[in-house]
Structure formats: C-alpha cells, structure tokens
Amino acid sequence: xxxxxxxxxxxxxxxxxxxxxxxxxxxxxxxxxxxxxxxxxxxxxxxxxxxxxxxxxxxxxxxxxxxxxxxxxxxxxxxxxxxxxxxxxxxxxxxxxxxxxxxxxxxxxxxxxxxxxxxxxxxxxxxxxxxxxxxxxxxxxxxxxxxxxxxxxxxxxxxxxxxxxxxxxxxxxxxxxxxxxxxxxxxxxxxxxxxxxxxxxxx
Amino acid sequence: xxxxxxxxxxxxxxxxxxxxxxxxxxxxxxxxxxxxxxxxxxxxxxxxxxxxxxxxxxxxxxxxxxxxxxxxxxxxxxxxxxxxxxxxxxxxxxxxxxxxxxxxxxxxxxxxxxxxxxxxxxxxxxxxxxxxxxxxxxxxxxxxxxxxxxxxxxxxxxxxxxxxxxxxxxxxxxxxxxxxxxxxxxxxxxxxxxxxxxxxxxx
DNA sequence: CTCTTTATGGTACCGCCGTACCATCATGAT
DNA sequence: ATCATGATGGTACGGCGGTACCATAAAGAG
Numbered sequence: 182x183x184x185x186x187x188x189x190x191x192x193x194x195x196x197x198x199x200x201x202x203x204x205x206x207x208x209x210x211x212x213x214x215x216x217x218x219x220x221x222x223x224x225x226x227x228x229x230x231x232x233x234x235x236x237x238x239x240x241x242x243x244x245x246x247x248x249x250x251x252x253x254x255x256x257x258x259x260x261x262x263x264x265x266x267x268x269x270x271x272x273x274x275x276x277x278x279x280x281x282x283x284x285x286x287x288x289x290x291x292x293x294x295x296x297x298x299x300x301x302x303x304x305x306x307x308x309x310x311x312x313x314x315x316x317x318x319x320x321x322x323x324x325x326x327x328x329x330x331x332x333x334x335x336x337x338x339x340x341x342x343x344x345x346x347x348x349x350x351x352x353x354x355x356x357x358x359x360x361x362x363x364x365x366x367x368x369x370x371x372x373x374x375x376x377x378x379x380x381x382x383x384x
Numbered sequence: 385x386x387x388x389x390x391x392x393x394x395x396x397x398x399x400x401x402x403x404x405x406x407x408x409x410x411x412x413x414x415x416x417x418x419x420x421x422x423x424x425x426x427x428x429x430x431x432x433x434x435x436x437x438x439x440x441x442x443x444x445x446x447x448x449x450x451x452x453x454x455x456x457x458x459x460x461x462x463x464x465x466x467x468x469x470x471x472x473x474x475x476x477x478x479x480x481x482x483x484x485x486x487x488x489x490x491x492x493x494x495x496x497x498x499x500x501x502x503x504x505x506x507x508x509x510x511x512x513x514x515x516x517x518x519x520x521x522x523x524x525x526x527x528x529x530x531x532x533x534x535x536x537x538x539x540x541x542x543x544x545x546x547x548x549x550x551x552x553x554x555x556x557x558x559x560x561x562x563x564x565x566x567x568x569x570x571x572x573x574x575x576x577x578x579x580x581x582x583x584x585x586x587x
Numbered sequence: 588c589t590c591t592t593t594a595t596g597g598t599a600c601c602g603c604c605g606t607a608c609c610a611t612c613a614t615g616a617t
Numbered sequence: 618a619t620c621a622t623g624a625t626g627g628t629a630c631g632g633c634g635g636t637a638c639c640a641t642a643a644a645g646a647g
Contacts, residue, residue, distance in 0.1 A: 183593045183644045207503035209412055212634065223596055224635095234635065292558075293499055299492055299561045300410035313564055338576075344565070345573055348555030349548065355495075356551055358502045361516055370548055373541075377580065386614040386623045415604065426626055427605095437605065591646085600637075607630075614623090 192230050195220045196244040199237060204286030208293035213237070239307060242294050246309050249287055252276050266327035267375060267383040270320060274350045274371055279357045280364040288354040317343050324378070333378055342378050349374060395433050398423045399447040402440060407489030411496035416440070442510060445497050449512050452490055455479050469530035470578060470586040473523060477553045477574055482560045483567040491557040520546050527581070536581055545581050552577060 198220035203211045213234055217224045231237040256272040257264060264272070279285040298304040317340075324339035353367040376382070401423035406414045416437055420427045434440040459475040460467060467475075482488035501507040520543075527542035556570040579585070 183591085183642085185644090186594065205503070207500065209500070210503065213636095214634075225596055225598095226594080228636075229594070232636095289499070289502055292495075295558060295562055296492070296496055296499060297410065297412070300408070300413065305563070310562065311564075313559065313562075341573060341576060344556075344559075344569075345552065345577065348559055348570075348573070349552045351555035351558060352551030352553070353547075353555075355498060355554060356516065356547075359498055359508070359513065359516075361514075362547070366547075367551075370544060370551070373544060374548065386612085386621090388614090389624070416606095417604075428626055428628095429624080431606075432624070435606095589647090591644105593643085593645105595640100595642080597640080598638085600635105602635095603633090605630105605632095608628085609626105610628100611626080612624085614621100616621090617619090 188230065192240060193244065195222070195227055195230060195237070196241050199241045200245060200248075200286055200290060203241070203290045203293070204282075208238075208290055208297075235303065238294075239304075241290075242304075242307065243309055245287060245290055245294075246312050248283075249276065249291075252283060252287075265383055266323045266330075266332060267379045270323055270346070271371075271375065271383060273316065273320070274346060275368060277350055278354050278364060278367060278371075280368070284354075285358065289358055292351075292355060292358075313347065317347055320346060327379065332380055334380060337378055346371075346374060391433065395443060396447065398425070398430055398433055398440070399444050402444045403448060403451075403489055403493060406444070406493045406496070407485075411493055411500075438506065441497075442507075444493075445507075445510065446512055448490060448493055448497075449515050451486075452479065452494075455486060455490075468586055469526045469533075469535060470582050473526055473549070474574075474578065474586060476519065476523070477549060478571060480553055481557050481567060481570060481574075483571070488561065492561055495554075495558060495561075516550065520550055523549060530582065535583055537583060540581055549574075549577060 195216060199211060199216045202215045202219045206215075213227055214224050216237070217227045220227070227237065231240065253273055253276045256276055257269065260268050260272060276284065277288065279288045294304065295310075298307075298310050304310065320343035321340045324333065324337065324342055327333050328337055328339060350371065353362065353370060356362045357364055357367055372382075398419060402414060402419045405418045405422045409418075416430055417427050419440070420430045423430070430440065434443065456476055456479045459479055460472065463471050463475060479487065480491065482491045497507065498513075501510075501513050507513065523546035524543045527536065527540065527545055530536050531540055531542060553574065556565065556573060559565045560567055560570055575585075
C-alpha cells in the first residue's frame with residue numbers, strides 16, 4: 182500500500198477553500214479551478230476527492246453548517262458556564278449575523294445555497310437544508326424553558342417568537358451584507374426584539 | 385425610414401420574459417437564449433434591444449421594482465380610499481411576500497440580485513439597489529404619522545420598527561420560498577408584529 | 588525486491604453561452 | 618423609384634469551465 186492520506190481532513194481543507202473563495206467572489210463565481218488554487222492543490226485533486234462539482238457544493242454546505250455550530254459553541258463557552266436562555270439565544274442569533282469575516286461568509290454562502298435550493302431539486306432534498314427548522318425547534322425549546330422559569334413577559338408564544346427572531350435575523354443579515362446597515366444597528370434591533378420577550382436583559 | 389417599433393414596449397416585453405424564466409429556473413440559470421425563446425423572439429433581437437447581458441439584467445431589476453410598485457398601488461386601491469397607516473404598511477409588506485406567483489418571482493429574483501450585488505461592483509452601484517432604503521424611509525414616515533395620530537402604542541420608535549418590519553418580511557419571504565413556512569403563517573407573524581406597534585387592527 | 592494500490596499531475600475534450608459578424612427585408616423620405 | 622435606415626434572422630467564433638483520460642511517483646505487502 183502506498184502513502185495513505187486522511188480523506189476526511191483533505192476534504193475539509195478543500196471545502197474550506199471553497200468557502201473562502203465563495204465568501205470573496207460569491208458562490209456563483211466559485212470555479213473548481215479557483216477552489217483548487219485556493220487550497221493549494223491541483224484541479225485533478227479536487228476531482229479526486231469530490232468527483233463532481235455538485236458533490237463538492239453539497240459537502241461545502243455540510244461543512245458550513247458544521248463550522249457554524251462550532252462557532253456558536255465557542256461563543257457560548259465565552260459567555261461563561263450555565264448561561265441563561267436569553268444569552269444562548271443571543272449567541273445563536275448574533276453568530277449567524279455578518280459581524281465578522283466568518284459570519285459574513287456564513288450568511289452570504291448560506292443564503293446563496295438557499296436561493297439555489299429554490300430551483301434546484303438536488304439541493305433542496307439535502308437534509309442540511311432543514312437546519313433552519315432545527316434552529317426553530319431549538320429556539321422554541323429555549324423560549325419554553327424561559328417561560329416556565331417566568332423569565333418572559335406574559336402572553337409570549339414561544340414558537341411564534343422563535344420564527345420571528347430567526348426570520349428577523351436572516352433579513353438583518355442580508356441588509357448588512359448589501360451595506361445597507363451596520364452590524365451594530367442590527368444587533369440593536371435584535372436586542373429590542375428580545376426586550377419584548379424577556380423581562381430583563383441577559384447577564 | 386423603415387418600420388418604427390416602440391423600443392420601450394419591446395424592452396419591457398423582453399424584460400418580463402427574463403423575469404418569468406428567472407422566476408422558474410432561477411436567475412443564475414437565465415440564459416439569453418432562454419429569454420429570447422420565452423419572449424418569442426430571436427436571440428439576435430435580445431441583443432439588438434439590450435446589447436449585452438449585463439444591461440439586460442440591469443433593466444430587468446429596474447422593471448422588477450417598477451412592477452412591484454404597481455402591485456402595491458393596486459392593493460392599496462383594492463383596500464378602498466384613504467386607507468390608514470397600518471393598512472398601507474400591510475399592503476407594502478404582504479406584496480413583497482411570496483404569496484402568489486408574482487410575489488414569488490419578485491422575492492426570488494430580487495434576493496438573487498441582492499446576493500449578486502454583494503460581490504458584483506456594477507450591480508451594487510445601481511440606484512435601484514437602494515430601494516430598500518427608500519422603503520424604510522416610507523415606512524418610517526407612515527409610522528411617524530401613525531404615532532402623531534396616536535394610533536401606536538407608547539414608546540414606539542418609528543425608524544427602528546420600520547427596519548424591523550422590513551427585515552422580518554424579507555426573512556419570512558425566503559423561508560416561504562424554501563418551503564419551510566406557509567404564506568398564511570408568515571402573514572400571521574407579520575400581523576403579530578404589527579399588533580405590537582398599533583393600538584388596533586386595520587379596518 | 589517487486590508489484591499492486593493509492594495519490595497526484597497534466598492536459599485534452601466537449602458543450603455551453605455571450606458576443607460579433609453578415610446578411611435581408613421593409614419602409615418612408617427625397 | 619430609389620436609397621438610406623431601422624428591424625430582424627441566422628450563424629459562427631472564442632473563451633470558459635466541468636469532466637475524462639492518461640500518465641507516474643510512492644510506499645507498504647508479499
């Protein structure tokens with residue numbers, strides 16, 4: 182047997198190269214040759230590890246959501262142990278906002294995928310397209326817990342608030358991307374909306 | 385002089401063909417040949433009236449926002465004369481939602497343009513990219529009027545509510561497009577948010 | 588020490604798509 | 618009637634980009 186390479190690791194490297202170039206020039210402008218150059222490998226290698234461009238894109242989306250989860254976890258750790266529901270929700274929402282380079286790439290590329298999925302059958306049927314639904318479940322759970330702990334204002338509908346917060350965050354993210362709004366003002370809008378739900382601000 | 389043709393009308397026809405095909409297969413999949421076939425003209429004619437594809441896309445966006453304005457106006461007329469601020473706001477927001485074919489096309493194509501504008505210099509510098517800012521101004525105005533007429537709850541910040549409503553509507557629209565949410569539930573979310581601002585529902 | 592298997596490079600092919608070029612027809616002004 | 622001009626058709630060209638094909642180096646198993 183010849184030299185063995187960790188395929189998972191190599192695929193991850195190439196996927197990150199894809200995300201970098203897609204974050205810069207847009208997903209529609211991400212050619213396989215660009216990805217190869219960005220990853221510092223030959224075009225042939227990208228084919229070797231992903232066969233077709235479609236599979237590369239699919240894995241890229243998978244990788245994107247995965248790294249998003251890691252970034253949320255990191256922010257939660259930074260928020261100290263045992264954070265309250267509002268702090269957790271803030272972490273999730275602000276992480277998906279284009280406040281830094283990683284957030285910018287995430288929002289741009291994820292939205293590009295979503296728009297593609299509207300007209301692309303193969304993309305729409307992928308499981309990770311449903312991550313927003315998972316996020317909504319999670320937010321609803323957190324809001325339910327908050328309500329049970331009497332942390333919310335009376336008359337709060339957890340599921341409705343969850344969908345509101347997620348749609349609002351998505352919309353704010355895009356308006357930041359197109360340069361219409363500053364990240365700070367977007368965060369302020371989010372805080373205001375959270376103030377409508379929670380009795381007090383997060384510690 | 386030979387046969388004279390109304391260029392504006394012909395350009396409008398071709399632009400609508402562009403929007404139809406973009407609404408079906410996605411803006412990224414709208415080839416000039418497709419647009420020509422959809423409009424029932426030859427590829428050469430599309431070139432004749434638009435020269436380059438970039439100009440066709442630019443005019444397509446212009447046409448899209450124009451038709452959106454007409455649809456808002458139509459809904460306002462249908463709402464009777466002298467509608468209140470809340471009714472006007474509802475008309476604007478629900479018109480931009482993908483509740484019917486026209487709304488679906490509008491949201492899909494407009495979002496595609498917005499995402500493209502993030503990485504495309506020429507598109508970003510176009511004036512109609514700023515239509516969301518104009519919409520925000522208009523909503524802010526309406527909310528100011530409503531506040532002056534004591535139609536809103538105390539402590540309402542018109543500008544902040546305007547940005548919230550617009551971002552929320554955009555996010556809801558995309559979630560409808562990807563099949564995550566029904567138009568009805570999205571409208572319900574919007575109504576709930578408007579209930580937070582206005583003292584009573586629209587007539 | 589070979590030989591099979593894996594990893595990698597280079598490159599050619601082919602289709603697609605925007606654009607350019609060359610024609611022709613129709614029409615109204617002179 | 619003629620001719621200049623606008624409208625329209627057909628088609629070829631050229632580049633780009635995904636995919637396929639053909640090599641070869643390397644390294645562990647026998």
